[in-house]
Amino acid sequence: MATLVLLRHGESEWNVKGLFTGWVDVTLSPAGEEEARRGGQLLLDAGVHPDVVHTSLLTRAIRTANLALEVADLLWLPVHRSWRLNERHYGALQGKDKAQTRAEFGDEQFMLWRRSYDTPPPPIADSDEFSQAGDPRYALLPPELMPRTECLKDVVDRMLPYWYDRIVPDLAEGRTVLVVAHGNSLRALVKHLDGIDDASIAKLNIPTGIPLRYELDENFRPLNPGGDYLDPDAAKAAIEAVANQGR
Numbered sequence: 207m208a209t210l211v212l213l214r215h216g217e218s219e220w221n222v223k224g225l226f227t228g229w230v231d232v233t234l235s236p237a238g239e240e241e242a243r244r245g246g247q248l249l250l251d252a253g254v255h256p257d258v259v260h261t262s263l264l265t266r267a268i269r270t271a272n273l274a275l276e277v278a279d280l281l282w283l284p285v286h287r288s289w290r291l292n293e294r295h296y297g298a299l300q301g302k303d304k305a306q307t308r309a310e311f312g313d314e315q316f317m318l319w320r321r322s323y324d325t326p327p328p329p330i331a332d333s334d335e336f337s338q339a340g341d342p343r344y345a346l347l348p349p350e351l352m353p354r355t356e357c358l359k360d361v362v363d364r365m366l367p368y369w370y371d372r373i374v375p376d377l378a379e380g381r382t383v384l385v386v387a388h389g390n391s392l393r394a395l396v397k398h399l400d401g402i403d404d405a406s407i408a409k410l411n412i413p414t415g416i417p418l419r420y421e422l423d424e425n426f427r428p429l430n431p432g433g434d435y436l437d438p439d440a441a442k443a444a445i446e447a448v449a450n451q452g453r
């Protein structure tokens with residue numbers, strides 16, 4: 207049996223403003239910093255002691271990991287970062303206001319872009335102020351792998367190699383693994399873990415800053431399907447708030 211803990215970064219500055227974020231590297235809001243620390247406290251209180259951390263290349267996830275680990279007195283843990291755990295690339299919607307987008311394109315198109323499994327938003331132009339073309343953190347990424355938009359299916363496809371090649375080996379060694387990532391990269395991982403079908407995944411939302419614990423069997427499948435939030439009441443309210451963004 208192995209323990210896997212998933213943690214979505216704390217509230218970001220663009221979560222507060224209601225903007226599509228994706229790969230834009232915004233930082234945490236003051237409330238998000240607090241959520242991250244509380245996430246660390248929840249780990250401590252539950253007696254969960256991660257041995258290794260995997261996170262994305264985006265500041266909001268990296269800072270969340272650091273703030274949570276500091277509270278748990280675990281800043282010394284090994285941390286691995288990969289673009290494969292980044293948020294879904296939101297294409298030309300990056301930097302756009304969610305409520306305005308919904309008003310302009312209608313609820314159906316808005317939800318297709320936000321939550322359908324295989325409809326990506328239009329691609330972002332390299333000249334767009336919110337494009338990541340030329341961002342030095344992706345300099346070693348082969349150009350053909352650099353996304354200009356992604357649907358959730360694309361995220362599953364680029365995240366799974368990291369799951370199998372980097373995270374599963376840690377779990378197989380008996381390590382407790384903490385993955386600090388993003389709303390949609392964690393939806394992709396939960397879809398895989400829980401075997402959620404392509405239509406039902408539209409309804410799954412992940413709250414910021416609340417650790418979600420899975421106990422996995424020898425095939426790295428959940429013994430507790432759906433996982434257990436370390437603060438279930440707070441998670442319920444926060445999940446509702448994520449679902450209603452842009453309304």
Ligand SMILES: O=C(O)[C@@H](CO)OP(=O)(O)O
Nearest residue numbers: 225226227228293320389
């Ligand atoms: O803007 C984003 O990158 C994501 C996460 O904040 O938003 P959504 O929940 O709408 O997919």
